[in-house]
Amino acid sequence: MLSLLGSVVLLATLGIAGSTPTCYVGINGNPALCVTCNGSCTPSSGCKCATSLSSCLPDPQTCPMNSTSCCLPNLSWYPDLACCIEEPYCTPACLADEVCQYVNNTPACAANATYYQSLGLSVNNVSSTVSCKGANMTISVEKNLLEALHYNPAASTLSQYNCTGAVLDTLQGQHVYSLTVQTAEGTCGNTMTKNLSHVSFTNYINIPGLITNGIITTGNISIQFSCSYNITMQTSLYTVFKPVMITENLNTGGTGVDAGATLAAYVNPTYTNPMQQSQQEDLPIGSTVYFGMTTQFPDPAFVLRVEQCFATPTKDGTGSLKITLIQGGCAIDNGPYIEVVENGKSKEVRFSVTSFAFQGYNTVYIFCNARLCSIASGSCSKCSSSREASLETVQFGLGPFTFQENIDYSASNQKGLSVTLLFGSLLCLWIQLISEML
Numbered sequence: 001m002l003s004l005l006g007s008v009v010l011l012a013t014l015g016i017a018g019s020t021p022t023c024y025v026g027i028n029g030n031p032a033l034c035v036t037c038n039g040s041c042t043p044s045s046g047c048k049c050a051t052s053l054s055s056c057l058p059d060p061q062t063c064p065m066n067s068t069s070c071c072l073p074n075l076s077w078y079p080d081l082a083c084c085i086e087e088p089y090c091t092p093a094c095l096a097d098e099v100c101q102y103v104n105n106t107p108a109c110a111a112n113a114t115y116y117q118s119l120g121l122s123v124n125n126v127s128s129t130v131s132c133k134g135a136n137m138t139i140s141v142e143k144n145l146l147e148a149l150h151y152n153p154a155a156s157t158l159s160q161y162n163c164t165g166a167v168l169d170t171l172q173g174q175h176v177y178s179l180t181v182q183t184a185e186g187t188c189g190n191t192m193t194k195n196l197s198h199v200s201f202t203n204y205i206n207i208p209g210l211i212t213n214g215i216i217t218t219g220n221i222s223i224q225f226s227c228s229y230n231i232t233m234q235t236s237l238y239t240v241f242k243p244v245m246i247t248e249n250l251n252t253g254g255t256g257v258d259a260g261a262t263l264a265a266y267v268n269p270t271y272t273n274p275m276q277q278s279q280q281e282d283l284p285i286g287s288t289v290y291f292g293m294t295t296q297f298p299d300p301a302f303v304l305r306v307e308q309c310f311a312t313p314t315k316d317g318t319g320s321l322k323i324t325l326i327q328g329g330c331a332i333d334n335g336p337y338i339e340v341v342e343n344g345k346s347k348e349v350r351f352s353v354t355s356f357a358f359q360g361y362n363t364v365y366i367f368c369n370a371r372l373c374s375i376a377s378g379s380c381s382k383c384s385s386s387r388e389a390s391l392e393t394v395q396f397g398l399g400p401f402t403f404q405e406n407i408d409y410s411a412s413n414q415k416g417l418s419v420t421l422l423f424g425s426l427l428c429l430w431i432q433l434i435s436e437m438l
């Protein structure tokens with residue numbers, strides 16, 4: 001492909017030597033120059049005479065928009081002369097494998113069909129590029145080769161045909177059409193496969209044939225693509241249908257950098273099995289809920305720190321009933337039911353809470369206040385409620401979590417109870433016997 005590009009550049013350089021364009025002045029004073037009919041130009045309707053409203057030609061240097069919007073159909077704006085010319089002229093310039101030509105009466109870059117025909121390429125030579133960024137995967141296909149082969153890449157879809165919206169982009173000096181899909185199972189026909197270490201999403205791009213005069217000249221092309229992710233606290237959230245999670249923007253002190261952070265609930269101590277919304281109101285009493293927070297904030301000089309967490313039975317977190325879980329970045333009183341696994345050491349925070357912490361409440365909401373912490377401060381992972389100058393915290397709320405008496409659990413509990421009763425009554429009997437003997 002590289003050598004191919006090289007030859008395109010060479011051809012294009014040779015092809016530039018042509019005649020210098022001249023400003024178009026009409027034929028026998030038709031259309032009129034705008035100056036002769038007191039005309040004016042607007043971006044929406046072009047250049048018109050003041051009285052007759054017929055089109056006129058802008059004089060050099062007089063188009064206020066300096067663009068093809070001042071030019072009549074099948075004319076192009078030529079910046080060097082600041083007037084309209086007859087030859088097609090594209091701004092920005094076309095790429096090496098393209099020609100500037102009139103499409104729907106305006107100049108546009110299109111695949112150089114002569115060039116592509118001379119290469120004798122086929123559908124087998126269509127290349128694609130996949131980019132896996134965060135929760136998105138993007139597939140890009142070569143615009144010009146596909147168009148030269150009579151396909152319509154602008155109308156590409158994903159495996160679900162209603163997922164459309166291909167975007168024109170430039171990638172490694174070539175025009176491509178790109179489609180982006182979120183990494184979630186089922187979205188636009190994504191399929192997910194998962195093993196112990198990785199999760200992969202697969203889809204395919206469907207490129208339809210060009211329809212000319214109502215006739216489709218070629219069948220669709222379909223190209224499969226996939227993205228694989230290490231299973232982490234963050235990427236595991238893609239693997240379940242509706243994870244229990246909340247995303248908020250952290251305070252960056254007005255730098256404008258994206259500092260989205262996510263607090264999610266997990267069911268396993270490695271924080272890789274997110275709790276699903278369908279599970280959240282049916283948690284067995286005594287179970288542990290693992291809470292993980294991550295941020296994508298790029299600056300390595302900062303870590304994520306949860307300052308405070310508390311639980312309440314109310315949705316808005318304002319009620320008077322409050323159970324403090326984390327204070328000053330650490331578990332409250334080293335509470336036996338709360339464990340802070342990691343805080344203020346990286347871009348991830350981990351802590352777990354067993355439901356016994358909420359004894360007396362069936363339904364709880366969790367609220368946490370978090371901030372970015374400058375490593376230079378030296379106090380990000382310390383237990384403190386210091387008043388030092390730091391970024392304001394942002395509150396994250398999750399819930400409701402509802403704890404149900406688990407059937408197995410209560411059954412074994414009853415057994416335990418009856419055994420105790422039995423022992424108790426045996427003991428009574430024994431004491432009675434002893435006392436009778438005395």
Ligand SMILES: *[C@@H]1O[C@H](CO)[C@@H](O)[C@H](O)[C@H]1NC(C)=O
Nearest residue numbers: 037038039040041049050051
């Ligand atoms: C030319 O048009 C402008 C408004 O576009 C108007 O103010 C001016 O009087 C016109 N001049 C003549 C000579 O018609």
Ligand SMILES: *[C@@H]1O[C@H](CO)[C@@H](O)[C@H](O)[C@H]1NC(C)=O
Nearest residue numbers: 061062063064065066067082
């Ligand atoms: C158009 O070009 C002229 C001179 O070349 C310049 O003064 C003017 O600001 C330009 N207008 C726009 C909208 O770029």
Ligand SMILES: *[C@@H]1O[C@H](CO)[C@@H](O)[C@H](O)[C@H]1NC(C)=O
Nearest residue numbers: 072073074075102104105106
């Ligand atoms: C522009 O040029 C094309 C091809 O040369 C021609 O078919 C079309 O009618 C022209 N359009 C106008 C408005 O003159």
Ligand SMILES: *[C@@H]1O[C@H](CO)[C@@H](O)[C@H](O)[C@H]1NC(C)=O
Nearest residue numbers: 011012015099112114115118
């Ligand atoms: C298009 O490709 C042909 C054949 O390679 C070449 O001769 C021609 O100069 C190219 N046109 C442009 C505008 O680059």
Ligand SMILES: *[C@@H]1O[C@H](CO)[C@@H](O)[C@H](O)[C@H]1NC(C)=O
Nearest residue numbers: 001004119120121122124125
């Ligand atoms: C185009 O595809 C054919 C068949 O797969 C292959 O033989 C040929 O080398 C490819 N050409 C280029 C320029 O990649």
Ligand SMILES: *[C@@H]1O[C@H](CO)[C@@H](O)[C@H](O)[C@H]1NC(C)=O
Nearest residue numbers: 133134135136137180181182
């Ligand atoms: C993912 O795509 C959505 C829109 O589809 C966009 O808002 C978001 O910024 C993208 N995320 C990344 C990491 O590119």
Ligand SMILES: *[C@@H]1O[C@H](CO)[C@@H](O)[C@H](O)[C@H]1NC(C)=O
Nearest residue numbers: 160161162163164187188189
């Ligand atoms: C596409 O269609 C499916 C069902 O046919 C529907 O569930 C889905 O929401 C649609 N997607 C879009 C982006 O319209």
Ligand SMILES: *[C@@H]1O[C@H](CO)[C@@H](O)[C@H](O)[C@H]1NC(C)=O
Nearest residue numbers: 194195196197198199200228
């Ligand atoms: C898990 O899947 C990934 C990506 O599909 C693969 O590279 C890796 O070898 C697989 N690991 C195991 C243990 O199967």
Ligand SMILES: *[C@@H]1O[C@H](CO)[C@@H](O)[C@H](O)[C@H]1NC(C)=O
Nearest residue numbers: 155157161206207208219220
């Ligand atoms: C080709 O793709 C279009 C959607 O772009 C779809 O409607 C059509 O059914 C597909 N044709 C075939 C033969 O798969």
Ligand SMILES: *[C@@H]1O[C@H](CO)[C@@H](O)[C@H](O)[C@H]1NC(C)=O
Nearest residue numbers: 197198228229230231232235
């Ligand atoms: C994925 O995990 C492997 C091994 O655990 C590690 O070497 C690699 O850097 C990880 N990749 C990413 C993108 O985190």
